[in-house]
Amino acid sequence: MSGFVHLHVHSDFSFMDGAAYIDGLLKRVRRLGMPAVALTDHQGLYGAIRFYRAALKAGVQPVLGCEVVVETCGVIGEECDQPPQERLQIPPPSGLGRASASGFHLTLLVKDMAGYRNLCRLLSRAHLREEGGVVPRSVIALSDLARRSEGLIGLSGCQRGEAGASMLAELPWRAKEAVQRLARCFAPGDFYVELMHDMTPEAPRYVAALAGMAQTLGLPVVATNDVHYLTRADFRLHDVLSSVGARTSLPGPLERPNAELYLKSASEMRGLFAAFPRACDATLEIAGRCRLDLGLGSFHFPAAEVPAGETAYSLLSKLAWRGVEERYQPLTPEAVRRLQHELAIIEELGFPEYFLVVRDIVEFAKSQGIRCSGRGSAGDSIVTYALGITDADPVAYSLLFERFLNPARRQMPDIDVDFDSARRDEVIDYIYRRFGSEHVAMVATVCTMTAKGAVRTAAKALGHPPKRVDELSRHLPWVSARKIREVLATYPECRNHPLKAPGHELLLDITEELSGCSMHLGTHLGGFIITREPIETWMPLQWAAKGVVVSQYDKDDIEALGLVKMDILGLRMHSAISEAVQLARDRVGEAAVPEPFTLPPRRPGRLRDHRGG
Amino acid sequence: MGRNDHIKRFDARPPGQPVDLFDAPKGVLPVVLELLSTPWVRRASDLPSGDGSGKRAEVAVEVEWNGERGGPAAFHYKGVRHRVDTVVMQWAVERRWWDRSRSVSRRCFRVLARGGVWDLAFDREREQWFLVGIVD
Known part of the structure; x- marks a missing residue:
């Protein structure tokens, strides 16, 4: 079998984290000859519908999904006995927004309409949960996952999944426990151990260890690349977004070691996973099982009150x-x-x-x-x-x-x-x-970046202090960030703008690249x-x-x-009219100004009369 | 068997010859996987220099590229041509791209050559190969 389907992809709808634009993503998928691609943004389906429509239009099979934060599977009590430095670190929130949460990641893919509805329910239930419960807000409880996993395929997650993080921390027993507990939430055959080779020196050992564990447990494996940008050159946009999303300057808390989370070709992915061809084959199998039809084109109206015997x-x-x-x-x-x-x-x-x-x-x-x-x-x-x-x-x-x-x-x-x-x-x-x-x-x-927002984001990432960020973004008109250089060159209010001083080339480059990026x-x-x-x-x-x-x-x-x-x-x-009518009724009597009050139509000179008092 | 049984069972014959790790009768994969998951295999560049077992380096070298395999075929170090037996591992480094004076952009290859483990790195910014680590 040849070919590959990316099943773990973040677009710019992973707010302040993903740097792949949906149109560009689909163009690249088509150029690479891939039959399908998934969209798995953090904690939501923000870009799912436009992705679904655009993919169908582009002749690419869309696979909807989401990278969620899931309740910890490990034994909390046991972990509390460990000294703090030896406990498994809970990953900080990825991206920005009220839906982001600390915790271990899990990738969910939608197989059919039942899966779509279950994913919507799972996310809604997690995001609307009251604060202060056993499971924090925006974190999916394992019990909910088990109840609502019909029509969903689960992948064990990236290196911020509990299995991956445990393996990196050299806690294989905990990785095994996590995978077993997660797998029990899904129907047999619907849970895969996710292998991700991020081209770090630790990656081969990480992949081999997870694959070995999967083999021991009798679970299938699948290869992903946790795509955050389309080409290697786009990685700096992801760095900028993730550092500002974490409210720090570069390099940010993630500090990615390299630029390998791009949308790689099938041959690149198969080369990385040469020892595990089944993991690449599984991507095609999964895409084949994810055949969601949202039934676009039909209408769904709320229930109107219709008496019996009537339609x-x-x-x-x-x-x-x-x-x-x-x-x-x-x-x-x-x-x-x-x-x-x-x-x-x-x-x-x-x-x-x-x-x-x-x-x-x-x-x-x-x-x-x-x-x-x-x-x-x-x-x-x-x-x-x-x-x-x-x-x-x-x-x-x-x-x-x-x-x-x-x-x-x-x-x-x-x-x-x-x-x-x-x-x-x-x-x-x-x-x-x-x-x-x-x-x-x-x-x-969905709020997207214009010139001002993009300049502020780029300036923050490059470590400018808040006062300087204000100076650099002052007087910028409401235009596309793509036009920032043109604006600086031609707009009168930008005649003496500080961005025109030498040394801001990189900031302007980043600003242009951020044009149209979803913010929140x-x-x-x-x-x-x-x-x-x-x-x-x-x-x-x-x-x-x-x-x-x-x-x-x-x-x-x-x-x-x-x-x-x-x-x-x-x-x-309307408020002004209501107030005026009330004043008039108070002054000249209710009978003189009947309610509901309406202005008689077509009386020439009415406005002039009003102006004259 | 037990831990590292593939490595222990590896047949290094014929005796007296340089060990060719990838001539094992049952294929190389189990051995490679075991090597990769074995804690005593470390990056040469991680090892402290001067202890006799490994050292960091930053020496410009000439590398012959094998386009078919997508990795170095040989490199020249101290006037000697070292034929690469196999690429054991690859990794990439991109750091501090926003600071030109400190940015690093490299593609690294750990190779087995002449019985040793060598780390070669292609520096994308300087467009030059470097030998960055050695384990004798």
């Missing part, structure tokens, strides 16, 4: 007809024709539940006197107008429905609703109550995901810095999965 469509239809009769008095043939047309398309595309869910939220807001308004392309629909989600008459203004929903372009509709920003939290509370906290999470954003997970301003099944079966969840549960996917990933995302945005204009 979502029949209910939507009734509400829309009732609404249109109220909105159009008298009802016009054009409105009737248009409503029939839109309802038919909504039914054909299978979206009735989505409209009912949005209406449900808007109705709640209105019932509580919370000012709200649908905006954007949703205003082009007579159905949203009839349901009270939007207030612009699409017939009167000749708005084109196909701008909102086009049957030729089967896309999830996007209805954005603005709420009174002072009372938006009440709407959010309702969403959690109505659909259940297990079915709702906030949408994430953020939280979308108002995006919520609402699912019918528990949300943790669709995506991993974690705590965001602002104290809310956030998905590990951004809005594009969620849309690709066919899930419902709603933008519950706060609009301060």
Whole structure:
């Protein structure tokens, strides 16, 4: 057998650790003629969906996975009896972010949809665990792993896995114990001892010892390279990221001994593992067993409340007809024709539940006197107008429905609703109550490096003190880091910039290379995901810095999965109107300013009157 | 048998001839694996110099490259050509790339030649071969 598949690969979604960009990764995999590649970022599936889609597009089989931190298998009590210097060191967190954790690594690969859902559950459960328990937050408990290992393949981990670390510390008994306990968590044949040859003098002994142990235990072995960058030349980016991620300057706590964690060719990998061809063959076997189909292209709506004997469509239809009769008095043939047309398309595309869910939220807001308004392309629909989600008459203004929903372009509709920003939290509370906290999470954003962020990262890594880092990144505009030299040469505000002084060539080189690199997970301003099944079966969840549960996917990933995302945005204009109405009612009486208060449409000179007080 | 049984069983005949480690009747792999996992095999460059058993070195040498095998075929040291019997181990070193005065970028080969263990290193920055360690 020839060929090789990399099953342990970190992209830049291993925040502040991985330095391989997904597009570049797939290009290189294709160039090397590899049939498949895995993505196993630290502690999450942050880049999984975009990797999955891009790989399919590139004709490469994607294997989804994750390098997780798992509960220690060794006997704690026994270890406590050892003097501190003789205890096995617990690896520090890899990468940056609230999901990172200290502990031993384990590589998990997804075989099928059951495995994907189990991996999402495992990660969510670990990340959302209360602090102060026996198993720390963001660490996967062995009991959970045993319960949720269906559809997953486990690899024993890199040199920061318990088996690898024990072997390096010359504690083979402990490595054996760890491997046995981990293997028991998986179905027979689904656990492999991971061999990694990092081209250090210790590597042959490490590989031979692990392979010997695997043979003794009757476990299969698999070769990996713990890829962190694409080519040897990219290694310094990994060094920069990992040192800044650990909040130190270079060389950082990892201090990699060499530049060998790159995406090696099949012949290079087989050369490294010439004594263990089975370990390389196993990569192909595993890739062959990992045939995940995420079923992209279908939609999954949250459960709308539909009375017995009704369907979502029949209910939507009734509400829309009732609404249109109220909105159009008298009802016009054009409105009737248009409503029939839109309802038919909504039914054909299978979206009735989505409209009912949005209406449900808007109705709640209105019932509580919370000012709200649908905006954007949703205003082009007579159905949203009839349901009270939007207030612009699409017939009167000749708005084109196909701008909102086009049957030729089967896309999830996007209805954005603005709420009174002072009372938006009440709407959010309702969403959690109505659909259940297990079915709702906030949408994430992935923050990437622009020129300023990249300069700061590079300067920190190169050991500049904080004050100097501020000076070096001052006045840099919001542009791509790739353009840093152009910016310094042409922008007036950079005329006397300190980066133009000699001696910053290396810093500028690194800045350019960091362009677009993912830095950390953020939280979308108002995006919520609402699912019918528990949300943790669709995506991993974690705590965001602002104290809310956030998905590990951004809005594009969620849309690709066919899930419902709603933008519950706060609009301060609504707050201002609410306040003005209240003041007016207090001054001239409630009867003079009826609620719900709306500005009558089309009165020329209204703005001028307002300006004049 | 016991520890290192492959090494102990290794047949070094014919007597009087230089030991050719890789002429063992059952293949070289068990012996190599045992050697690699044996604590008494150490990097020559790790050994303290002057004890007679090994020493560090930093001597520029000329190396003949075997492209097919991907390793040194021979090297010239003190006017003598040393044919490389086998490459026992390879490793790579990249250190302090951000500091030009102290950066190291090397590909190292531990080779068996003329009955000794030698560490050869190709310095990528200086594009030159060095003999960096010797065990007699």
